Amino acid sequence: MSILPDAETFRRLTDGSMRGPGAATLRVALALLAVPYGLATATRNTLYDRGLLRQHTAPIPVISVGNLTLGGTGKTPLVAWVARLLVASGHRPAVVSRGYAAQPGEVSDEAAELAILVPGVTHMADRDRVHGATTAAARGADVAILDDGFQHRRLRRGLDLVAVDASDPFGCGHLFPRGLLRESPAGLARAHAVVLTRAGSLTADQRGAIRDAVTRARRGRPPACWLETTHRPVATRTAGGQVEPLEAIAGRRAAAVCGIGNPAAFRDTLKSCGLDLAGFRAFADHHAYSPTDCDAIAAWAQALGVERIVTTLKDLVKIRRDELGGIPLVAVEVAIEPLGDPQPLADAITAAARSGGRE
Numbered sequence: 179m180s181i182l183p184d185a186e187t188f189r190r191l192t193d194g195s196m197r198g199p200g201a202a203t204l205r206v207a208l209a210l211l212a213v214p215y216g217l218a219t220a221t222r223n224t225l226y227d228r229g230l231l232r233q234h235t236a237p238i239p240v241i242s243v244g245n246l247t248l249g250g251t252g253k254t255p256l257v258a259w260v261a262r263l264l265v266a267s268g269h270r271p272a273v274v275s276r277g278y279a280a281q282p283g284e285v286s287d288e289a290a291e292l293a294i295l296v297p298g299v300t301h302m303a304d305r306d307r308v309h310g311a312t313t314a315a316a317r318g319a320d321v322a323i324l325d326d327g328f329q330h331r332r333l334r335r336g337l338d339l340v341a342v343d344a345s346d347p348f349g350c351g352h353l354f355p356r357g358l359l360r361e362s363p364a365g366l367a368r369a370h371a372v373v374l375t376r377a378g379s380l381t382a383d384q385r386g387a388i389r390d391a392v393t394r395a396r397r398g399r400p401p402a403c404w405l406e407t408t409h410r411p412v413a414t415r416t417a418g419g420q421v422e423p424l425e426a427i428a429g430r431r432a433a434a435v436c437g438i439g440n441p442a443a444f445r446d447t448l449k450s451c452g453l454d455l456a457g458f459r460a461f462a463d464h465h466a467y468s469p470t471d472c473d474a475i476a477a478w479a480q481a482l483g484v485e486r487i488v489t490t491l492k493d494l495v496k497i498r499r500d501e502l503g504g505i506p507l508v509a510v511e512v513a514i515e516p517l518g519d520p521q522p523l524a525d526a527i528t529a530a531a532r533s534g535g536r537e
Contacts, residue, residue, distance in 0.1 A: 236311035244328025247349035249439020272319035277303025290495035371403035378408030437465030476503025
């Protein structure tokens with residue numbers, strides 16, 4: 179079993195909580211590698227800003243949902259929230275994504291998860307997002323939701339919505355690979371709307387401080403729309419589609435496993451569900467579970483004497499089993515819950531969808 183705590187270990191390395199001369203030396207090496215990465219991203223953005231790299235316009239309006247940092251900002255529940263809003267407004271949205279980690283002919287993690295969260299909404303997985311949006315239009319969609327699209331500047335969009343994780347808003351303060359930033363925070367100047375995710379555990383002053391930092395990154399201009407949200411666990415779900423209230427796992431001895439970008443956030447979610455968590459293991463983000471992995475997880479959970487194995491919806495759609503080693507396997511389904519008035523953002527989203535919003 180190749181369980182790799184890559185995401186957790188990398189976060190500990192980049193945020194400085196991993197100590198010792200070896201970690202310090204590695205951080206210096208990663209900082210050196212971040213220099214050419216930063217130059218490349220800055221150059222690319224400049225070329226787009228000046229019109230030297232061409233942007234393509236889709237035949238339907240495009241609304242981008244993305245982030246500033248690598249993985250783990252809770253973007254998928256936000257995509258689902260936007261899709262439900264558009265459906266409720268009478269639109270026919272399609273989610274267009276790159277289809278990360280999917281092989282030709284396979285369904286990507288995102289598509290399988292969104293099929294559960296927003297059944298009936300078309301999902302186009304295409305490495306060429308321009309082609310994906312065009313195909314979505316040909317299949318009857320009247321608006322495209324560009325999943326993980328903030329850095330995908332080749333496709334013109336009418337609304338750029340960026341998720342900022344309250345637990346680590348600026349990716350440990352460094353560009354990848356020294357930190358988790360995909361680009362400089364100054365890139366937030368392109369965002370029309372910012373959604374602060376996982377903000378439920380922060381005080382109003384702490385949330386205000388993040389909003390002020392976002393405004394400074396945008397050269398003193400606050401985002402046109404700002405919404406603070408929390409991620410709320412709403413139910414458990416099996417691979418076979420059985421849905422139960424959270425009370426079904428509260429107080430039960432459980433083992434948890436995941437392969438996501440922010441395992442610590444999932445651990446916090448499980449604590450809020452009242453689980454007796456006997457063990458927690460993390461795979462690398464987007465891990466493809468093999469039969470050997472599943473057998474090893476089952477043996478590990480049996481040794482712990484647990485009543486449940488708990489995972490994320492993103493992992494459940496890849497494991498695709500209702501039990502491992504005779505122990506029930508369930509995913510905790512999570513939804514976005516606004517902490518403030520969502521109407522200004524909802525209005526911006528529907529206006530972009532109605533008007534075409536193509537810059």
